[in-house]
Amino acid sequence: MTDQLAPTRVAAGQPPSVRDGLGEQLAWLRRMRAEHPVHRDEFGHYHVFGYDDVQRVTKDPGVFSSNPARVLPEGVPNMTEGMMLVADPPKHSKLRRLAAQAFTPKKMRDLAPRVTQIANDLIDRAPGDEFDFVEHFSLLLPATVISELFGIPAEDVELFRRVVEQIMAIDPPNLTDEAAVRGSAETALGGPFMELMGYLLQLCAVRRIDPRPGLISDLLQAELDGQRLTDQEVASLAVQILQAGHLTTSAVLSHSILLLDEHPEAAAELRANRALIPAAVEEVLRCRPPSTRLQRYTTGDTEVAGHPIPANSVVVPWMLAANHDERVFPEPDRFDIHRNPNKHLSFGHGIHFCLGAMLARVEVVGALNTLFDRFTQLRVAPDQTVQFQETHLLFAPERVAIQVSRA
Numbered sequence: 001m002t003d004q005l006a007p008t009r010v011a012a013g014q015p016p017s018v019r020d021g022l023g024e025q026l027a028w029l030r031r032m033r034a035e036h037p038v039h040r041d042e043f044g045h046y047h048v049f050g051y052d053d054v055q056r057v058t059k060d061p062g063v064f065s066s067n068p069a070r071v072l073p074e075g076v077p078n079m080t081e082g083m084m085l086v087a088d089p090p091k092h093s094k095l096r097r098l099a100a101q102a103f104t105p106k107k108m109r110d111l112a113p114r115v116t117q118i119a120n121d122l123i124d125r126a127p128g129d130e131f132d133f134v135e136h137f138s139l140l141l142p143a144t145v146i147s148e149l150f151g152i153p154a155e156d157v158e159l160f161r162r163v164v165e166q167i168m169a170i171d172p173p174n175l176t177d178e179a180a181v182r183g184s185a186e187t188a189l190g191g192p193f194m195e196l197m198g199y200l201l202q203l204c205a206v207r208r209i210d211p212r213p214g215l216i217s218d219l220l221q222a223e224l225d226g227q228r229l230t231d232q233e234v235a236s237l238a239v240q241i242l243q244a245g246h247l248t249t250s251a252v253l254s255h256s257i258l259l260l261d262e263h264p265e266a267a268a269e270l271r272a273n274r275a276l277i278p279a280a281v282e283e284v285l286r287c288r289p290p291s292t293r294l295q296r297y298t299t300g301d302t303e304v305a306g307h308p309i310p311a312n313s314v315v316v317p318w319m320l321a322a323n324h325d326e327r328v329f330p331e332p333d334r335f336d337i338h339r340n341p342n343k344h345l346s347f348g349h350g351i352h353f354c355l356g357a358m359l360a361r362v363e364v365v366g367a368l369n370t371l372f373d374r375f376t377q378l379r380v381a382p383d384q385t386v387q388f389q390e391t392h393l394l395f396a397p398e399r400v401a402i403q404v405s406r407a
């Protein structure tokens with residue numbers, strides 16, 4: 001049950017690619033954690049690898065800000081202005097409390113039966129007994145769930161999926177490279193980002209006159225200190241929720257299929273005892289976090305693990321490395337569905353802890369249960385080489401051909 005670790009072909013500066021799998025990167029992270037718990041790369045970014053250090057960086061927004069404004073080259077538009085994910089207190093607290101009103105754990109849990117229905121529909125529509133799990137299942141399930149959660153008409157779900165994927169495909173640039181930052185701001189502003197905002201603004205206008213159940217109406221009605229959000233703010237929050245929740249959940253669904261295929265004894269155990277599925281999902285999240293690392297920006301001179309870090313630096317806390325820290329997770333390279341405790345950091349930590357964690361768990365647990373119900377056998381096609389999409393924001397299988405026997 002051990003992740004394939006490649007021989008240490010490890011460059012000192014940048015992490016090895018995960019295009020062909022995690023092996024080399026895990027080996028690099030293990031070495032860095034042991035030898036250089038804080039590592040300054042060629043761009044001057046500080047990478048942090050230990051569990052306690054990653055927690056510290058993500059827990060202290062006063063020192064490690066989420067707002068990139070301070071490191072952006074002069075004159076480059078800060079496209080993330082006003083977004084919860086990159087806001088610091090007090091602005092973050094306000095946005096988070098407003099969004100949380102529309103995102104209660106009860107509302108998320110109540111979605112479970114609908115998740116099962118959607119999963120069943122997707123399985124009915126999937127072509128034959130051999131198909132790409134990413135295209136026919138893992139991308140569609142979260143897109144449909146989020147769209148319904150927003151109260152978006154079914155006929156627009158496809159538009160949503162396309163636009164969100166286009167936005168996510170824009171690789172976030174190295175923030176110290178001015179030309180790259182400008183290029184990616186223009187690509188995003190010029191196209192899919194504006195299209196999605198335009199659509200959501202229109203929907204807000206409609207929902208103000210004709211409220212319907214759903215997150216958009218909930219956000220329009222949410223109130224804090226007598227204040228409500230403007231349409232612009234609601235649309236912007238909705239874009240963030242979409243961006244944060246769609247491809248990440250899709251990635252975890254695909255990673256689950258791959259990991260269970262690599263560990264057939266775990267898959268058999270889950271089929272026999274479905275009560276183990278939630279813990280197995282946590283272990284998938286620990287081993288294969290869809291966001292392997294985050295970014296923070298220092299507000300003043302500071303230090304991590306005794307290493308000085310100057311003000312206005314980019315700091316990169318690695319959740320993937322923290323999740324494999326042997327001081328916290330015994331035998332960290334083992335995929336163990338019985339791991340307990342399993343305090344992985346894949347949903348982040350501190351004030352930005354994932355708002356959609358409950359929803360993501362409901363979706364992945366519901367999907368796995370339905371897949372077990374509907375397929376007596378499910379295996380990854382043996383002749384394929386799985387490649388992984390690798391951007392700063394996302395680590396996800398691009399295509400997972402599966403072979404199934406229907407019940």
Ligand code: HEM
Nearest residue numbers: 084085244245248249252346347348351352354355356360
């Ligand atoms: C398994 C799937 C998911 C993973 C691994 C994940 C991971 C994360 C992580 C690591 C953060 C913290 C980012 C930071 O500290 O900079 C985060 C924040 C966030 N996530 Fe998720 N997420 C997932 C699914 C979702 C879903 C389904 C939604 C909503 C539909 C969602 C909405 C959000 C939002 C709104 C934030 C920002 C919270 C804040 O800034 O206070 N996520 N997520």
